[in-house]
Amino acid sequence: MLKTLSAFAIGLVFGIGIMLSGMANPAKVLNFFDIFGTWDPSLMFVMGGALVVTAIGYRLVFRMGHPLLADGFSLPTRKDLDAKLIGGSSIFGIGWGLSGFCPGGLVPALGLGRMEPVIAATAIVAGMIAFRIVNRLRTDTSAASANQA
Amino acid sequence: MDGLEKMTEFTPVMSLLGGVLIGIATVALMGIHGRIAGINGIVGGLLTSPASSDWSWRAAFILGMIVSPIAISAVTGDLPQISVPVEPLMLAVGGFLVGIGTSLGSGCTSGHGVCGMARLSARSIVATLTFMATGLLTVYLTRHVIGG
Numbered sequence: 001m002l003k004t005l006s007a008f009a010i011g012l013v014f015g016i017g018i019m020l021s022g023m024a025n026p027a028k029v030l031n032f033f034d035i036f037g038t039w040d041p042s043l044m045f046v047m048g049g050a051l052v053v054t055a056i057g058y059r060l061v062f063r064m065g066h067p068l069l070a071d072g073f074s075l076p077t078r079k080d081l082d083a084k085l086i087g088g089s090s091i092f093g094i095g096w097g098l099s100g101f102c103p104g105g106l107v108p109a110l111g112l113g114r115m116e117p118v119i120a121a122t123a124i125v126a127g128m129i130a131f132r133i134v135n136r137l138r139t140d141t142s143a144a145s146a147n148q149a
Numbered sequence: 150m151d152g153l154e155k156m157t158e159f160t161p162v163m164s165l166l167g168g169v170l171i172g173i174a175t176v177a178l179m180g181i182h183g184r185i186a187g188i189n190g191i192v193g194g195l196l197t198s199p200a201s202s203d204w205s206w207r208a209a210f211i212l213g214m215i216v217s218p219i220a221i222s223a224v225t226g227d228l229p230q231i232s233v234p235v236e237p238l239m240l241a242v243g244g245f246l247v248g249i250g251t252s253l254g255s256g257c258t259s260g261h262g263v264c265g266m267a268r269l270s271a272r273s274i275v276a277t278l279t280f281m282a283t284g285l286l287t288v289y290l291t292r293h294v295i296g297g
Binding site for chain 2: 003004005006007008009010011012013014015016017018019020021022023024025026027028030031033034035036037038040041042043044045046047048049050051052053054055057058060061064066067068069070071072073074075076078079080081084085086087088089090091092093094095096097098099100101102103104105106107108109110111112113114115116119120121122123124125126127128129130131132135
């Protein structure tokens, strides 16, 4: 219960930060990318503020040894720069540039009761599910061919 | 005149304040739950393991995010305003690509751009530079080459 309540409160603060910052506003996001047109550099300040606080805060938090309500820190361990990372990030950037919504910007926008965020969210979830289906099929196929060999 | 209606107000103070709040929440999620605040990853976990013990904190976090505009309106009296200068079809196409790309690339703006960059992860730095570059290129092409 405490875990759920605390996650709710943290999500609330995260969402308020997103809303105030402008990340949930596609007009602002697209203008941030439009450096040769109607450039709005505001989102550099979002990234700057979030990065400085997180870089310092993470260092303090990791010194505690373990999180308050969990056994350990769940951190990615991979170090390799593979084609999936670069290809996936390229595709994400194209989708972000077309729609103006990244996942973090989109979720709080759903609370505004407008239609556009619902369309984009449905499409994002569809993309995530499509990826998982294709990934599972490919894993099954390679496992089957490995068995045959 | 093409530019005037597309202009948005430069908001360095609000954006910095928003960024600081995002940072505080990101640090809290790690300090309390030991988790990376990557929105794509948190939502992805909701899709794959509906019965796991992980499900409730993920759902609660996302719910907190969704109600955040209502919390803001409780203080200011108004829902925050956004403007979406994108056709529904393009929202759907773009959203679909965001879903595939963040799954394939294991992260989005929050996961790679904030959490990973703050840890100086090489993968996250490369990912962030990549999606920023293709985002910039996409807007350049749609606004100045194709769309004009």
